[in-house]
Amino acid sequence: RQQTEDTADGRKRLTIAVIPKGTTHEFWRSIEAGARKAEQELNASGTPVQIIWKGPLREDDRDLQIQVVENFMARKVDGIVLAPLDSQALVAPVENATKAGVPVVIMDSDLKSDQYVSFVATDNYKGGQLAGDHLGKLLNGTGDVILLRYAVGSASTEAREAGFLDALTNRHPAIKLLSDDQHAGPTRETAYQASQNLLNRYGAEADGIFCPCEPPTIAMAMALRDLGKAGGAIKMVGFDAGSKSVEDLKNGDLQALVVQDPVRMGYLGVMTLVEHLQGKPVEKRIDTGVHLVTRDNMEDPEISELLNPPIDQYLK
Amino acid sequence: MSRLRMIGVQKRFGATQALKSVSFSVAPGEVHALIGENGAGKSTLMKILSGAHRPDAGTIELEGEPLQPENPLHARRCGIAMIYQELNLAPHLSVEENILLGAEPSTLGWLHRRERRALAHRALAELHHDSIPLDAPAGTRTIAEQQIVEIARALIGNPRVLIMDEPTSSLTHSDTQQLFTVIARLRERGVSIVYISHFLEECRQICDRFTVLRDGETVGSGVMASANLQEIIRLMVGRDIEDIYPRVPRQPGRAVLELHGIAGPARPRNATFTVHEGEIFGLAGLIGAGRTETLRACFGLDRVREGTLLAFGRPSTHGTPSSRLAQGIGLLSENRKEEGLMLNRSVADNLTATRYQPFVRCGFIHQRRQRRVTNDWIARLGIRASHSTQSVTELSGGNQQKVAIARLLHHDARILLLDEPTRGIDVGSKVQIYQLMGELAAQGRALVFVSSYLPELLGVCDTIGVMCRGVLTEVRPAAHWTEHDIISAAVGQSPA
């Protein structure tokens, strides 16, 4: 609540606002866990830090996210870690905050500006390419594929979709796209309806499916199961390590998942900001990595931690 | 030469031919009475003249020039103003705004404040009602004051033809007289006035000539002074009515409704009276005296603040409409349109709304039986409806009222509280209702009859009480009252 408050040992406590795009998906929960992890480590190492976790009132509303950024700027927090809902819309508030002396670290999705401290994110385009290549391999280079897009105007998923499409056209030209202009919408319910309706139309012809983030991945797997086409009849590659998706992968309903490392993203976002506040130089672009997970490698300890991040350890 | 002529005007609403060729004319400076039964087409004819409806056929001439009123604005510009039968006010707007509505003095859309107030004030002053505050929202004034506001609005444009559709149905006696002096003044100025009323005595008092409509046709016209009332009634109804106030022999029994010092939230302040089985108890008073509120308090619609009420000998001061209905008390509202009826529901549903038990089997309503019962009532009361599932909107005012009364009969109410049951109803229907009331009393039911029309109170009731400013001052057998006594009691002068 207080911008800078002297703690017992006389050191200034840093207040850092972490602003996700939304709060309901597990992905954001992992980001929060990462941020909390950083908070705990910093506090333990003698740098008092307070993290404020604050999502927008309505998910996916850019103006409401701008309002959150502005309100934190008015509060004169020491810094902001932001996952911008849009690469353009958030430019002005971020630049304003920077001008007002509130440094901003961008995470997850890009921002069309250079007035931020650092950009900490997955390479989403690369993630999409990974998915495209893997699906191409699964189908041996031929077949009919469905792309169920996420939502209108979401930069990170659009990059994945673009990466996926480019991988197909460049390296697997024999694969045909059955449908690539349907949007799943923001919730699992909207995604489920769209999946059911799409599969009803193309279920007989399709050989492969790609979904670019958590809600459509889970919903499409549900729809495939309804149809009895799960388990390999239609090969499916999803994105993000929702606990349900991980289960589906284990059961073989999903053939592969492209996963990011959200805990690391949250952790590095806060750490980078604190380093910047302490006057240390930081990288302008920090890649937190993407990994292709299949049934074969999901038991590797490194991957296993990605799939089941130790969230509860950091969130009380 | 006549100022206004309507020739062969026809109008059809769906299946009803409201007007089949009506002709009439008015001269400058003439007050012309338009008389007819409910549903004869009086209001429709005048609405055509004022541009609210378009005629199907026929011509209208104003000062010899053909006129086709396109809409109310056009008619107003041509000098035709109308006071509608139903109150037409914007309740949220102030009195002044209502008076000037549609004729606001302005330049380029900007209102002139001073001129506005002066105009409104002048119009009210002409009606001797400049005490009505100009800035008060119209909805908070009494019904009578609202009626005055409407009349003031009609006077604003200095009309050449002024139509008054039952302007006095909610005015007090003195306001009515006030209105008549205004009418006389306007007549001297050469304004032509069309005056519609079911009170034939009023028409006699101020009208020069009359036209009678029946079933959408002109059936007669003439000079008022030389016509006799019986003659006019015969023209209206199409038959002779011997006895306007038929008396059915009856015997009062035990007391069933006793009020002791009943006071409501604002009105009444103190009402004490007793009604017996087989008695018609009349409640007289000026508008705003609190008669409606007395009935509403009895029926549990308004809170009873003080006093006690005994129904059928048992104390039950506080009640709700449902408990009153269960006791066998029924209320007929004075406001048919807004409270009395569900206009878009069927006759059957309206008629049986308070008592479904006779047709309920295992929780479900047996619809055929419901319709059969409804048809019985339709036949017994002579309601003009094509079938029991017709919606009530499609009935004329008098028949709507009969449906509302039939509801009380179907409920088999032992005490009937009737608030202005004859308001806006033609002579023929009135007689039917009086007859019915008499029969009900003869069956041993108790009736409370609220009316502002003294002759009918004196003609129908056994006992009459008079209310003045919320206090029931005086109760006497009807035979011991005269019209003059009632008026003096109602205005608060101790009766001679």
Added chain:
Amino acid sequence: MRLPNLSTLINAAGPFFGLLAVIAFFSLDPDVRQSFLTGGNFKIILTQTVIVAIAAIGMTLIIVSGGIDLSVGSVVALTSVVAARLLSLDNPCSPLLVTSLTILTGAFIGMVNGCIIAGIRMMPFIVTLGMMGIARGTAKWLGDSQTVNVPNLPAHQEAVAPLLKLMAMQRPFEFLPVPLGVWITLLLAAGMALVLRQTVFGRHLFAIGSNEATARLCGIRVQWRKVMIYAIGGAFAGLAGLMQFSRLNQGDPTVAIGLELDIIAAVVIGGASLSGGTGSILGSMIGALIMAVLRNGSNQMDWPTYRQEIIIGCVIIFAVALDRWRQSRARRNPSAPS
């Protein structure tokens, strides 16, 4: 007891022909027809209609009585979270208990709506607009701003299993067996249609919607009835929330945003008037189906999302305009008494 009479049927016929027209339209294209006009697809459509349809039953009661309920979408989200939370307790509740508590939660919120509307005599639009935010916030609060997933433990999964069956789809390419939820919806719709048409309670609803003052005068306890009506509407929303849970296998506090408008549109397309006094369950069900068929068909036609939105918007306006026109014509040429 009697079947609904002729005029009721004719009134419902308008929306019904609308439904046929929409289905016919999507069947024009032979490619689409192949997958669209199949038993399996109609099973999908029916399943997708369940949530809107159940909530629309309650909304029909509310709209017939002259009210409106904007909080339904939020209540669906809240109750889906409540169901998920109850099943995530250390000792998960039994499916029956979950069902009853979920429905009761909905009914409780409806009752609060009703009490405020009846008690302070406020416009239902405002009260339920406020409740929309309150219920949504509560859902987020209960869900800790996240979706609530039932733990993957034997005891919990056992408790969830029967609930998941409600909306589970088997044999995707055949019409039968239709999920249990569809049968429940049909049963409830038939039951409430009877209640609305053939019982005193139903008559009172129509009376209140048609003219509240008259209803009061006729001894109907209008304020109590309103509390009841909103509570029943809330209970149906609660059941819809349970179906939502069953469909997603999770409680999602952000689900069903704007669903209330779909539901209201369904009821209105089905012939109800927002000024109260008219409406029928049958019509509302058909209205809900029309919306679902439109959505399904647009997906199958591969129409972009925007075209679907535009067309649904046009259908809403067109359906109601047609209804007005039909009614004004009916008034002009009144049919013989039925």
Added chain:
Amino acid sequence: MRLPNLSTLINAAGPFFGLLAVIAFFSLDPDVRQSFLTGGNFKIILTQTVIVAIAAIGMTLIIVSGGIDLSVGSVVALTSVVAARLLSLDNPCSPLLVTSLTILTGAFIGMVNGCIIAGIRMMPFIVTLGMMGIARGTAKWLGDSQTVNVPNLPAHQEAVAPLLKLMAMQRPFEFLPVPLGVWITLLLAAGMALVLRQTVFGRHLFAIGSNEATARLCGIRVQWRKVMIYAIGGAFAGLAGLMQFSRLNQGDPTVAIGLELDIIAAVVIGGASLSGGTGSILGSMIGALIMAVLRNGSNQMDWPTYRQEIIIGCVIIFAVALDRWRQSRARRNPSAPS
């Protein structure tokens, strides 16, 4: 011409005290006060209110005349896309032309609403509900289902620059200079308040909302007026869309979902009744401010989102309940005529 009279002021006082109460509440905590009660923060609040406030001016006219417009949110999105598209043409339009065309687009949609409502005599709720989908779909169509960004070329950026100034915030920690958009809002609010109170048009609006039949019989061309009212409402929504563009520096077809409910809430908190005949621009502006202060304050208090939603819901119900209570008291003790 005269200042609004006493009773108007007293009517507006209710919401005004509400605003003061909300501000006072957030100032209780000394820590929060430090950042909350600053010129910079109030500048932010005002800027955040602009879009809702501008749209609320139009909505006030519509609600006063007894209507409602659910399509406003979608129109804001659509017009923000239109502005972005016009600026992205190979030869970008001049800022002035963009402004006029954007406003005209809004006015056009409002006019279509008005024509359907007045022409077929349909309930505004339904018509604008349909239009909500249509406008949203059209926005997505025009935007190609994406946000529309103005190309980063000199000619284009030059055209955009003046428009971005509308909502640009300079010197974030001082109250002045307030963005141009705030001044425009104030000016328009003052202008429309005058129009509503002091012109024949305003009179007619109140008359139509208070009693439509009477208005018609008094010679007011009700149907024409309605077309005009909805067109003006749409024009204000169009201007709000321009402000939205200026704020986001992009046309966003998915922005402002559900904004119409915020706007309606602002107007109603400001003392208007959804049944028509009452309402004031001043009140609506204060209503919009209350909502923005609540949102800003909750952020500063570190409240979780859900608490904010619950509280705003409660405030809506409470504000209107209070208003009802005040009015019923006023009716019981009528003050002397002013």
